[in-house]
Structures are given as structure tokens and as C-alpha cells.
Amino acid sequence: MGLDQVLQTILFCLVLGSYYTLIASGFTLVFGISRIFNFAHGELYMFGGFFLYYLIGMWSVNYFVALIVCGLAVGVMGVVLERLFYRPVRTHINATFMVAVGLLLIMSNLALVLFGPLIKKVPSPFAGSIRVSPTVSLSWERVAVIVGCAIVMSALHLFINHTRQGVALRAVAQDPDTAALMGMSVDRFRALAFFAGSFLAGVAAAIVIPVFYVDPFVGGNVMLRAMVVVILGGLGSIPGAVAGGFALGFIDGLGLTFFGYPAYTLGWVIVIVLMLIRPMGLMGKELG
């Protein structure tokens, strides 16, 4: 393949990577603090998409305002899930898993009933595209995904490392028991984690959905990809989510380009092998 196509490939690998990173970071954050696989994360993302659709498509709110509102709204949804459904069964690992499954079913079905089956398009504020080379171009909305990912991730980094709440979160993630001993209310931080994670899902939706579209079924695929990313990067590790996100971005991108659709297996195969030889993932730490 020609140079321009190599460039093209690399470009959408980057876009894909950013996309995966965005959806996986929230998922892994929640897991890191609460040790819960919130399978409803994909559905939260989907709801975020619909919120964006109604905010912009219906009430034509300014995009950036809508983006924040999406994040907050979905964040609140996340807190509600934690408080009402996950917390009561916290001590039962299996039950938690089941509740996650149940919530996934309920939310996706709810969306189908509320929003209807047809796909909804959210107009992107970033029109047109830039020429990277005479033959290769990249639409601004895709550029926005890369840039958005960078911004969100650095913001998250600042939050985790340079705010009291963030540092505390990390402490809880590393060792809930000690944190509890030190008189931190682990419950409060689980709620916070769910808020932050879901907030990320909402923001991710607001950034990504305009490039594609939203319908009640987008959650599933998002979830599947997010899981691969999180395993690749290491469960509960934010830097891992970034690494894993871009890793999978390139695995999928290149795989699809060269082998077509069977390549979707590739990510899983790699993940399985990885877990057999290095269970903590690329950057993760062993679970307590």
C-alpha cells in the first residue's frame, strides 16, 4: 500500500485509539475504586448520546454547554445506579455481577422504549476536514475526537494526582481497607468514583457520537471494546486505559485494514494470551 494509505491507516488508528480510550477510562476508573464491572457503562454512554441529541438536536443548546450537561447528567445516573443497586449487594460478588447484567438489560431496553429504534444523528460543531497530504484528509470532527481525548485524559490526570479528592480516590483504589482504617468513608468514594466514571462516559459520548450516530444498541459494542481495552491496560489503571486504548486502536485499525472483519477476534486473542502470561495487563497492578 502507498505512503498516503499508510498515513491514512495511522490516522484512523489514532482516532480509534482515542475513541477506545475515552470509553474505557470511565469503566476502568469505576472498577479501580469499587471492584465492580459496571456492564451498564456502555448504556450510560448510549444515554449520554441521546441526551446530547435532545440538547442539541431539539433545544439547540451550545455544543460545549451540552457536553458538560451530558457529563453531569450521566454522572448523576451513575451515582443513582451505585446507590440504589450496587451498594446493597456490595458484599456479594456474584450478586453484584448479576445486578450489573440486569441493569444493562433494563437500560438498553428502556432506551429502545423511550427513544425508539431508529438511529439519531447529532450534528457536529466541527464541519469540514483538513488535508494532511494531497490525497489524505481527516475530518475536523475526528480531529476533535483525538484532541478531546487528550484534553479529557490530561484533566483526569490532574484530578487524580493534584486534587485532594483525586488523591484520596487513588488511595482508596490502592487499598480500601487501609483507607477505611484511616477514617475515609469508602462508600463516599465509591459514589464519587461512579460519578466520575459515568461523567467520563457522558463526555465520551458527547465527543464521539457526533462522528457516528446513536441508537439504543450502541452500548453493546462499546462495552465489548472497553473490556478488551481495560484488560489490555490492566484492570483499574487509568494510564493502562490510555495505553490499552491506543494499543487496541492500532490492533483493530491495522487488523481490519489487512484481514477485514475476522480481525475483531484479534483483540480478544491477544488479551487472552496476555492474561495467561501477564494477568496484571500492560500497566496494571495485581489485584489485592
Added chain:
Amino acid sequence: MTPILRCEQITKHFGGLKVLEHIDLDVHAGEILALIGPNGAGKTTFFNVLTGYVRPTSGRVLFDGQDITGAPPDVIASLGMVRTFQAAIMFDKMTVGQSMLTAHHLGGRGSVWSALFNRPSYRQREAAIERASIELLEFMELGDMKDELVANLPHGRQRALGVAMAMATRPRLLLLDEPVTGMNPEELVVLMRQIHDLRDLKQQTIVIIEHHMAAVMEFSDRITVLNFGRKIAEGNPAEIGTNPDVIEAYLGAPVASAADDVPHA
């Protein structure tokens, strides 16, 4: 006579950390050997090396003159060296009775078919196992508790059950890792007495890690002292009690009173 267990130059490093350094140790049939030393002396690691939970960096473990270095734990157990755990690791969802039956795993199970169709051979074996279990429980004074859920047992009784389960494997060498930690004095005396009886009545060879000096002094035939991964002394209780290095190791405190210190996690 040849020792039942011989350790040659056992060394274990975790990264830079030298946990065990060139430990030589012999255990002779029918004796109770106490392994003592301050926290972090490497006693439990030593057990882990012996029973195959941890691979030694160097050195050999000979059991009955057979080199078992680095063999998997279940194999070592089947050869007859069985250990108990410092933390109370138990089959919490089982009853005491079930735990005992389970502990008799090495007693043999026969074929899947004989079990599946509950053949006479299998039934006899089960009956035998059960008799043995009850006998052991009686011995450890747990007989009346066999239908209790293990989780509901008081701590002391759980430790006793731990010993009973280890005994169920009919070990040639029993390794006890701080069996009496966290027990009140009465329980402690009872259990130590029972352990002693195991040796006297069942000719059970025992290596015991223990902090409780008084108990050690009273019940063990021989004592080996570890400090910072090194063997600093060995001998009968009297010798050890007066050994300056040992006293030094215990911060100059009179040995006999260095008792009841909190079990290290």
C-alpha cells in the same frame, strides 16, 4: 539414624531481600522441634520452602533422604510432610465433620465409578475415613462439634481443627505454624498439651513455629532460633534459654517473658 528431614543450605531471596541464608536443619523421627525467632526472622518462609509453596533460591530439601526441592505442595503433602497455616485458613462453608472427611483426601478415594455407584469398596473406605475422623476429633476434643459450621467455631477451636485436619493426612512430619497465637491461656495450655500427646501417643514428629516462649520451653525437645534469615542457635530448651545470642536477638529481654507478643500478619 538418618533424619526424617534434612535441609541443606536453604537460601531464599525476594529480590534484594535476603529472607533465608544458608539454613541447615535436621529433624529426627519422634521429636518436637521448635522454630523460634523474632518477627521477620523468616520462619514462615522456611515452612513455605519446605512444603513447596515457595521455591528456594538455593539449597536442597531432603525428606527421607529423597530430594523434594521445588516439588509441588500436594506432592510433598502426599509424601508425608504436612503443614498448618498461621492465619486461620479454613473451609468456612463446611462443617467440622466435612472438613475432616475432606482432610482425609490422601486416605484414598478409589475409582470415580466406585464412588459414583457407591460400591461396597467405596462405602467401606468412607466408613473407615469417618471412623478415623471421629477418633481424631475426639482426640482434639472436638468430637461434640462435628456438625458445627467451621465459620461458627471459636478461634481456638479452629486452630485445633487445623491440627486435626493436618493429622488426618497421616503425616510423617507435621509442621505447625504458630498454632496457639491469639489463644487465651487455658486454650493455649490445652492445645500444647494435645500437640505433646500427638508425639507421645502417636509418635508424631513435629516442627512447630511458636512465639510463646513458656510453651516452647515446656513442650519442645529441641529449639532452633532464626534471626534475620540466619540460624543463630540450636539446642535443648535449657541451652537456648541461656544462649546470649538468643537473648540478644530478643532485645535482651529475659527469654521466658517474651511471650504472647502479637502474631505478625
Added chain:
Amino acid sequence: MTPMTRDRRARGHWRRQLGILALLVVLVAVPWVITDPYKISICTMILINVILACTLFPLLHAGMFTIAHAAFMAIGAYSSALLTLKAGLSFWLAFPIAGMVTAVVAALIGIPTLRTKGVFFLLITFGLNEVGRLVISSLNITGGAEGLGGIRRIDAIPVPGIGVIEFTSRAANYYFVLALAVLTIVVLVRLWRTAFGRAWQAIGQSEELAVSLGIPLARYKLSLFCLSCFFAGLTGSFFAHYYRFLSPADFTVWNSIYPLVYLQVGGLGSMLGPILGATILTGALEIFRAIEEYKPMTFGVLLVVVMLLAPDGLIGFPSRARVLWKGRRGMR
């Protein structure tokens, strides 16, 4: 069963035996009582799910939380279908072979993967199920994503004394799967109460302690995994010759998760749990098929409600209810 374990079961032991007997009588009578073919095929579907849930029961107790059961069922289904279609084998030959093929594959997969524990094993099996589905849908011999059609129904078989049994009727298929269910459950329950069952339970509760007592982890985990998958394979074979059309869409991760849901909702306390769970939830799903759009939601609500009220499953509920009644917040 030795006295030591019987003591605890003695209470209501005979009642239990009678209950089981009654249940069997009812199950056998079903096709005579219920003439509506639709209801019979629901019962068939329920039994399929019962088997799957029951084969997961020992796995979960031994600490193997697998989400690849549908994949193994698929292996059984496709191998049986292809053996009859391509190799022209009789179903009665293909059926056991399918089971064994599944068990062998389970062994090959289990040897490397069973070293992992807990969440990692869960995720690996999750991935395996995805891979399996994608492989099936990209192979040609399996008919790819379009699916594999034209599968024969279970071949007629002459039975001395009874005569030739045809499997054209729903009742016949129902009896077949009923027999399979009984076989599966009896084998699993029997083994569960033997020394082998004790070893598996021990591994589930503390691998460290189990191994210290001389129980070889790897061998025991693998054998149980293979046994469970063997039955999943047999079920798959029946599935293939009952529906007579296979497509990857029938073996998604969801098809692996649902049996787990049945098991969890029913409860892990005893083998009654998975049976109860599968029956109620499959039944419920069928009833709620009436309000099509809300079916998944209904299922989800059922699931969440049960988990919130009885995290240990329905059969654990009475005791739990007592706890709640006393005002102690078991949930917290």
C-alpha cells in the same frame, strides 16, 4: 452418604426423597397433562436451561466462574450437526462423540487457562466465548454467520420391548432432554457427595489449604471443567437436532451469562437452586414474550429485584427473610 454428613441432612431426608420422586412423576406426566405443543416446547427449553445451569453449579462452587459455556455448547452442537450432515453418522453415535469432542476441547483450553483465578478466569472465558462466536461465523464448514441448516431431527431408534421410538413429536424430544437432565443432575449430585465432590468444594473454599492436604489442584479443576463441558456439549447436540438450524447468534456471551443468571437467581445453596432459577426465569421470559418490547427489561427487573432481596438466590431467601425480619440488615 456417610452418617457424618447424613446427620445434617437427616431432618426431612425422607421428605426430600419423596419430593424428588413426586417431581419426577410430574415431569414424566407433563406431555399427557399439557397437550399444547407450545407449552411442551417451553418445558423443553426450560429443561435445556436447567441442564446448563446445573452444569455450572459445581464449577462455581469450585471457584471457576466461566462465561464460555455457550461456546462449549456450540462445540457440541456444531460437531454433532456436522457429524450427521457431512459424515452421515447416526445421531446416536454423534451425540456421545459431540460430548467427548467438547470435553477434549475443554481440556485443551482448560490446561492453560485454569491456572488463572477469579476475575481473570472470568474475563478469559468471556473472551474465549467471543472468539468462539467470531470463529464460527467466519468459518465455511459451520455455514458462517448465515448459519447451518438442514440438520436431521434425532434419528428413530428401536428399543427392545417398546419398539421403534420416533423423535418427530415434541413429547419424544421432551422425554429425551428430560432423560438427559436427570442423567446430568444425578451424576453431578452423586459425585458432589463423594470424596471427589469434597475435594472440589475444598478447592473452591481455599486452594491453599486444599493443596496442603494433598489435593492436586490442577487435575481436579481440569477434570471438573471437562465434566461440566461434556454435559454442555451433549446439551448442544440435542439443541442442534431439536432446532435443526444453528447460527452463531445462538451462542453469544449472553447465552453464556443467562445460565449463570438462572443459577444465581435460584441460589447456590443446593442443586435445587439452578433448577428453580432456570424454571422460573425461562418460564417468565416466555410469559413476558407477550409484551415483546419490554421482555429484556422485565427479565432485568426480575433479576435485579431478586438480587436485592435475596443476594444468595431464591432458595436462600426464607432464611434471609428471617434475618431481615429480625431487623438485622443482612444487605449491609
Added chain:
Amino acid sequence: MKGKRWTLSLVALLTLFLVVTSVAYAQTTEVLKVGVPNGYTGSGASSGLPTLKAYKIQADILKQHGGFTVGGKKYTLDLIQADDGYTAAGGRAAAEKLIFADKVRFFLGPLSSAAMMGMLPLVEENKIITMTNSITTEKFKTGCRYIFQVNPQGGLVLASQVMRIIQTNNVRKVAAFSPKDETGRQNWEQMKTGIKQVWEKEGADRVKIVHEEFGERGQSDYTPILAKLLATKPDFIILGAFAGEAPLIVKQSRELGYKGAFANPMSPDPKELAQVAGAQNVYEYYSWGIVWNDLPKIDIPAKHAGIYRKLTDKFGKEPLVEFYQRYKAAYNEDPPGAIVYMLDNLPLLVLALEQANSFDADKVVKTMESWDVWPSYYGTGVWSGDKTTYGIKHVATKSSPTFKQQGTKLISTGFVMPELVP
């Protein structure tokens, strides 16, 4: 604790469901129950739910025009839905529920090939007349008595439009991208015959097939595949029945600099297409379907006037107009473009029942087979397919509206009549 109060409300929700159920089961007299097995949950819903809506509208219209008569009794239709989950097992379960629990003898649908295959044995054993839209020759190879495939594109129509596009746009290189399921492959095969016709007419080197790709439905980023496909520099991309994904495919290939034409048999709602793909990207996009805001004048040849009246008597003077207005009134949205494919299922069944004057499956089948031409919402149709192609003459070939989309604007490119097909 809050958790418990919440669960209580959930229980309430459940009971509500139960009520709904019982209501759903309530029946009136003199109605013929017709089963509508389709995907109502999961991604199948995106085509299943609109289809059901359309059938409901048609049933209402029929009711208004006095229903239909069998054995001197007036009948109206009661549509009973059943979710087939787009899978074989689901299809079988749905069929069993409809046949044995709801005692239904007639099906409209399904759309999913897998579901059709799943319910196939049942349908045949129980003589359930099934007016399906799933495209699959496989089941007809097994020679099914009771299944009629009412899709307009009995291959021929697709082929002829493809042929026309190649000729008018002077296409040289064709690339194909289809869903990796039977529907996708079928569509592509059928459209391929159009290319073959061009070869027969103008020689094999006139136009080349430079790339064939099969992909998953429901993905969001098709860029990798498209980049690979566009590397072969095609000037005509044939999409084998992508529905919701089509707009993205158009958008993403335009972003990659593709300027040529598209053809897609299962087109999404034009507005949707323009929205998602971006109006500026939608040009030279050909599809099969109706232009709702510019409904064609149906002119029926005199010889078929009588036949066509059978339809207008029951479904309105101008059936399309009537349907469109009712649909829009009922759901205040345009029906999806593809819905027009489904419009003939219900009328054909009704007409056959009335003419056979019986609910006996074999009689009804005979009646339907006896028609050498039958009325369609936009003209007339015939049963095509023979021993060699389908094994049985149960596959519709009928005039089909085609259009070309330019931005949001739809330009009707007229009907493709079976007569046009060589």
C-alpha cells in the same frame, strides 16, 4: 433502607407489565388473528418495529373499508407480534408461541433469514401461510409449500437497476460491501447478475468487480474496511442491504475521497441518510424504495385495471397516498423508505383469503399460485422463481420504485418493471 423501597416500586412496575399483558390478550369477535414474528428487541427492532407500525396502519385502513369476507362473514385483522430476536431459536420460539398459544394460522414476516430458517419446519408441518420478507433462496431450495417471499427484489429488479446505473454512469470498476449474513450475500449475488447482464451485452471487460467485502452490521467505524476497498479505486460501490450503517458508510467513504455512486437495496430513511452522512456527501446514491413526498402516479395498464381494483377497494383509492397520510398522522413521522417493501404482504394475504373463501391453507396457497398477475401497492406483480432458481414459484417479482438521493432531495428514477428485465 432506600434500596428496599426502590425494589418495591420495581415490583409495582412488574405488576403493571402483567396488566399490560392481559390487556394485550384481550380479543374481540370476528377477527382473524395474524402473527407478526419479527425482531422487536435488540438491533432487529430497528426494522421490526416500523414494519409492525406499517401493518397496523394497513389493518386499520382495511377495517375502515369494511374488512374482508370469508364464508359470508366479515373479518378484520388482529395483529399479534412475537419477538424472534433475529435468531433461529428465537424464530422457532416465536412461531411456536403464535401457532400453539395464540392459535395463529397466518404469518406476516419475518425479516430475518435466521428466524425464517428456525421456524421453517414448524411453518411447513402446521401449514402456516407465511408472507415473508427475508431474502433467502435456501429455504426455497427445500421447496416450501406455504411460504411466499413478497420482497420486490426477486433478484431481477435489483439486477436491472444495477445494470442501468452501470450503463448511464459509464461505470468501469465495481466494488461490493455487504453484511456478512445471508441477506447481505443474497443481495450482492442478485445485483451481481445485473453486472453479468452487462457483460453479456457489452463484453466481459466493459466493467470489472475490483473488490468484494463482507462486514459486521452495527459497527460504528467502517473507515478501515473502506480505505482498503477504495484503494482499488472503484467508481461504483454496491452495498448489500446495509440499513442503519449505510449513512455512516457513505459519510466515511466520502471523507476518504470517494466520488462515485452507491447502490443500496435496503435504504434508510432519506432524512436520516442526509443527516448522518451530511447532505453534501449524498449524491449519486441509488436505492429501491418510494419517494414519500413525491409519490408516483400509478398508471395501471387497462388489462390489469380489474386486478388493481381488488386492492383499491380495500386499501384506498390511492393506496400509497392513503397509507402515507395515515402513517404520518398516526406516528407524525415519515415511514422509513424501506417500509414500502412490506406493504404487499398483508393485502395479498387478505385478497387470497377472500378469493379462496376459506381459511384452509392449501386452498389459499392454490389461490395465490393461480394468480398470473396480482396487484401491488405500486402496480402489479407476478410470482417468479422456478425449479432451477428457487424450486418453487413463490417469489415475488413486481414493479419496484427506484430513486436517487441528492442531498436531502429524492429524485424518483421511475419504476423497474419485471417486463424490463431480460
